[in-house]
Amino acid sequence: xxxxxxxxxHERYKILIEPGVLENLGARVRECAPAEKCALFTDxxxxxxxxALAKKSLQASAxxxxxxxxAGGEQSKxxxxxxxxxxxxxxxxxxxxxxxxxxxxGVVGDTAGFAAxxxxxxxxLIQCPTSLLAMVDASVxxxxxxxxxxxxNLIGSFHQPKLVLLDPRVLRTLDLRxxxxxxxxxxxxxxLGDSAxxxxxxxxxxxxxxxxxxxxxELLSRNTAFKARIVAADEKxxxxxxxxxxxxxxxxxxxxxSAYAIPHGEAVSLGIAAAxxxxxxxGRAEKEVLTRSLKxxxxxxxxxxxxxxxxxELFHAMKLDKKIRSGTIRLVLPLGIGRAEIADDIPDPLxxxxxxxxxx
Ligand code: GLY
Numbered sequence: 001x002x003x004x005x006x007x008x009x010h011e012r013y014k015i016l017i018e019p020g021v022l023e024n025l026g027a028r029v030r031e032c033a034p035a036e037k038c039a040l041f042t043d044x045x046x047x048x049x050x051x052a053l054a055k056k057s058l059q060a061s062a063x064x065x066x067x068x069x070x071a072g073g074e075q076s077k078x079x080x081x082x083x084x085x086x087x088x089x090x091x092x093x094x095x096x097x098x099x100x101x102x103x104x105x106g107v108v109g110d111t112a113g114f115a116a117x118x119x120x121x122x123x124x125l126i127q128c129p130t131s132l133l134a135m136v137d138a139s140v141x142x143x144x145x146x147x148x149x150x151x152x153n154l155i156g157s158f159h160q161p162k163l164v165l166l167d168p169r170v171l172r173t174l175d176l177r178x179x180x181x182x183x184x185x186x187x188x189x190x191x192l193g194d195s196a197x198x199x200x201x202x203x204x205x206x207x208x209x210x211x212x213x214x215x216x217x218e219l220l221s222r223n224t225a226f227k228a229r230i231v232a233a234d235e236k237x238x239x240x241x242x243x244x245x246x247x248x249x250x251x252x253x254x255x256x257x258s259a260y261a262i263p264h265g266e267a268v269s270l271g272i273a274a275a276x277x278x279x280x281x282x283g284r285a286e287k288e289v290l291t292r293s294l295k296x297x298x299x300x301x302x303x304x305x306x307x308x309x310x311x312x313e314l315f316h317a318m319k320l321d322k323k324i325r326s327g328t329i330r331l332v333l334p335l336g337i338g339r340a341e342i343a344d345d346i347p348d349p350l351x352x353x354x355x356x357x358x359x360x
Contacts, residue, residue: 006160015140017220018165038064041103041111042103043073074255074260102127106129127164132178140231142158187300195337242332249275250331252317273297274355285333289334
């Protein structure tokens with residue numbers, strides 16, 4: 001078992017990395033959120049594998065469980081789903097102390113998390129991520145929210161979990177494409193702020209793809225510890241937390257214009273490739289940053305080129321997203337392996353060129 005702590009100015013919580021921890025879910029939840037009732041939210045795929053196990057464990061720890069499954073996929077990360085969650089919580093008469101347990105990937109964590117942040121002005125949230133991507137990124141740091149037609153994650157809140165439980169064994173039932181998407185976020189962490197992590201990842205690709213337990217536990221520990229450090233330094237994204245958006249400004253435009261046919265992790269992989277291209281072309285970084293990043297992404301089976309929407313459409317999606325947020329296109333650009341900066345002065349033609357550089 002490994003343990004990482006997220007230490008914030010007003011609260012702290014643990015990330016427990018423990019093979020088989022889902023079987024002890026009830027006991028773990030009771031330690032940090034004792035109550036009579038709880039809500040367990042999942043999607044239909046995760047529910048089929050682990051719903052009954054999780055529910056049984058919660059019941060064995062004397063919780064009355066309100067269990068709700070919804071359809072998975074980015075399209076479900078919506079205000080309509082949150083409305084269904086509210087109804088379930090209200091019908092089951094959950095109280096302010098009743099925990100909401102989010103069992104699933106990032107869509108479940110973000111959507112159930114947003115319901116937990118707003119129901120009765122906030123109830124305890126336990127994140128039980130089941131995808132690698134959610135384990136190393138979305139479940140840590142308290143960002144919760146949903147998409148709207150205008151863009152991704154435009155409605156949301158910060159609501160830190162009381163506990164994050166990572167069971168490396170659940171990755172064995174994860175679809176390979178989804179597993180690869182998680183590795184994209186790990187590569188991102190190394191590039192933007194931890195060269196030792198990047199090098200360790202380069203030397204561990206085979207063990208990681210084979211899901212060797214010691215390697216996976218180390219991956220989870222290193223990446224959650226990295227994220228915990230950033231969140232501790234900048235909980236509300238007023239500064240360095242924005243560096244975690246490496247690959248995301250390009251990536252969100254790619255996801256949106258593909259109508260989410262390109263999943264988040266693949267879009268981030270493509271976005272990292274585009275950002276590294278801009279870094280090199282604008283003289284910020286040596287070419288090695290681009291070549292090493294592409295090589296590592298490709299070794300994980302991630303795309304670094306793809307069939308994309310027309311450049312003007314991609315650019316429009318990027319502008320619209322950023323217009324709603326801040327008015328300018330801000331890109332996170334690598335300066336070397338383990339260093340990045342935020343730039344808001346990249347000329348439009350270079351952004352378009354970067355999109356072309358990743359077009360297959
Ligand atoms: N996923 C980026 C962040 O948590 O800030």
